[in-house]
Amino acid sequence: MGLEQLIPSLTGDGFFTTQVNRVIGWARKNSLWPYPFGTACCAIEMMATLNSRYDLSRFGAEVIRFSPRQSDLLIVSGRITLKMMPVLTEIYQQMGEPKWVISMGACASTGGVFNTYPQIQGVDQFIPVDVYIPGCPPRPESLIDALIKIQQIIDGQVERHEFTRPDKPSGALEQAKKN
Amino acid sequence: MADAPKSAAAATPAAASPAAKKFRFAENDLNHDLLKQKLGTALLQLEVAGEQTVLHVARENVVSVLQILHQDAAFSFKMLTDITAVDNMKREDFEPAKRFKVVYTVYSIEHARRVRVETLVPEQDPTCPSAHAIYKGAAWVEREVFDMFGIRFTGHPDLRRVLSPDYYEYHPLRKDYPLTGKGERDNFVRAEELA
Helix, strand or coil, rough: CHHHHCCCCCCCCCCCCCCHHHHHHHHHHHHCCEEEECCHHHHHHHHHHHCCCCHHHCCCCCCCCCCHHCCCEEEECCEEECCCCHHHHHHHHCCCCCEEEEHHHHHHHHCCCCCCEEEECCCHCCCCEEEEEEECCCHHHHEEEEEEEEHHHHHHHCCCCCCCCCCCCCCCHHHHHHH | CCCCHHHHHHHHHHHHHHHHHCCCCCCCCCCCHHHHHHHHEEEEEEEEEEEEEEEEEEEEHHHHHHHHHCCCCCCCCCEEEEEEEECCCCCCCCCCHCEEEEEEEEEECCCEEEEEEEECCCCCCEEEEEECCCCCHHEEEEHHHHHHHHEEEEEECCCCCCCCCCCCCCCCCHHHHHHHHCCCCCCCCHHHHHC
């Protein structure tokens, strides 16, 4: 940063300069505590990712928390229905800042093949999502890749995207009126 | 393990013979005359659909017919497999008096027999007597039929929705309900609006 030249006493062994955000981000990204919101078959792949074969704890994210108060990464894996969406929104709100969201699989991201009345056509219509994982269900490697992307967002290597959505979520209302 | 191929070869001709292939259709050996005699005028029509006996009864007689099927030692249909319903709205010969059909499938563990009981429910008055007094397991399946078709079961101890949320206004398996819904899935409040 050039600070070393300005203040000579900062140079030498045992000192280095950096940014506070980078230090905190370094700590955060290596100790993510995920909240597993598993509602369908994607949750099985999520469990496989956590098991020893794929071993998500290599990335510091092995402490699965079943309380939103204790977790900072929400993994939405599976179909979200009409009855489940208020629950998911409440859990998202109960998580303390900073928090990140992974939308795992086709159903959580877009509704998948279930273009029916109870199926939410993508959770990003109601909660902000940082990383989407395609696949039906995605392989464990995809979830690991998503976790690494979350780490890059925390680290500042990748910019967190501005969350934008269309005014009317999926056009089902118009479709229903036509019917 | 040495004699395994020999026994397999011995089993093959037996399996191929017509006598071994023939097995008993549980629904076929129901005594239809006895059914007609016991149920009397409550039985409107006895039909064999596929391999299964179907009893068409009027709505007000459903409980008494189920009672006979359940209690009579000759039938002993002690197990309720399912209660479901059919919406006839999109049929060509539709008439409002025959809008819904409630279907009961009961099974006799003792005799290994199955029978289907069907009754018509009109559109103007979508109610049906509850089978809960005879089959305790009817409570939840009747809740499901109520949730999906809006057929109210009179005498049911606790007729609430079982799958849809309590605030839900529609009955989704009715044919006049659109497949993608009436926009209710798009009407939730977004997380940041609540915060």
